[in-house]
Amino acid sequence: MQTVNNNICQGDFYDSYSDTNYQLLGKIIESVTNTTLDTAYDEYIFTPLKLTHTHLIAYSSRAEVSVKQIAEVYCKNINITKIRSNGSYWADGGLVSTSQDCIMFLKGLREGKLIRKETLEMMHKWNKIEFPLQYGFGTMYFELPKYMNRFLKIPVLWGHSGSTGSFLYYDKESDMYIAGTINQTGSNMKPFILMSKIIRVAGIK
Numbered sequence: 001m002q003t004v005n006n007n008i009c010q011g012d013f014y015d016s017y018s019d020t021n022y023q024l025l026g027k028i029i030e031s032v033t034n035t036t037l038d039t040a041y042d043e044y045i046f047t048p049l050k051l052t053h054t055h056l057i058a059y060s061s062r063a064e065v066s067v068k069q070i071a072e073v074y075c076k077n078i079n080i081t082k083i084r085s086n087g088s089y090w091a092d093g094g095l096v097s098t099s100q101d102c103i104m105f106l107k108g109l110r111e112g113k114l115i116r117k118e119t120l121e122m123m124h125k126w127n128k129i130e131f132p133l134q135y136g137f138g139t140m141y142f143e144l145p146k147y148m149n150r151f152l153k154i155p156v157l158w159g160h161s162g163s164t165g166s167f168l169y170y171d172k173e174s175d176m177y178i179a180g181t182i183n184q185t186g187s188n189m190k191p192f193i194l195m196s197k198i199i200r201v202a203g204i205k
Contacts, residue, residue: 019092026091037091049108054097057089070096073164075185084164093162102168102179106159110170124158130188133161142169142192154196167191174199 026037033040038056046054057070072081097105108114115123126134126141134141142157157178159169165182178195 022092023090029091041095045105045114049104049113051097051101051104054095054101054105057094057096059090059094071181071183073183073185080185099179103177106168106170106177106179133188152193152196153200154192155199157192157195161188161191165191167195169195171195171199174202176202 029040030037033043035043036059038059041056045051070081070084072079073084074080109120112120123137123139124141126136129135132142132144134143138160139158140160142154144152144154155171155173157169157171159167161167161169162181163185165184165187167181168177168179170177176199178198180191180194182190182194184190
């Protein structure tokens with residue numbers, strides 16, 4: 001996911017967060033596939049999963065038929081949309097998509113349409129980063145201690161969150177995929193509280 005190079009928009013975690021490895025991974029993908037990253041995305045991910053509203057910002061020819069307007073993003077009261085939507089973001093979080101396409105992607109990942117089951121299990125070898133999140137290979141795991149969840153009632157989730165309040169997660173207990181954004185930096189917990197409310201409103205918990 002993307003980070004914002006603006007100290008007033010960052011917490012302690014994002015001050016030390018680096019996307020360098022994802023940039024290197026993008027270069028490795030281009031070397032292995034002998035094509036551009038956006039073309040590799042299209043061939044191996046977008047087309048197989050029928051993600052018609054997803055593209056790599058500032059690089060893809062799909063942009064004209066993909067998302068027509070990018071949602072605005074704010075840091076407190078400052079509109080930082082232009083910072084987030086320029087060509088400096090690439091393999092480290094430069095994808096533009098819709099909630100529906102995001103869910104189709106996560107479902108495809110979980111159901112083995114992109115990688116083998118064994119590979120997904122390897123991605124889910126969790127390491128602690130910042131409470132209550134743990135991190136695997138490109139995926140996050142969220143679980144609150146029982147004493148806290150007695151009041152908050154947020155389910156165990158895996159997927160990924162972004163620094164701008166975007167979220168894409170799967171709840172195994174309810175078999176529910178949830179995607180969206182609060183379009184606001186500076187709060188790591190708000191997306192999880194929102195997801196919990198969505199699940200409760202759906203009558204599942």
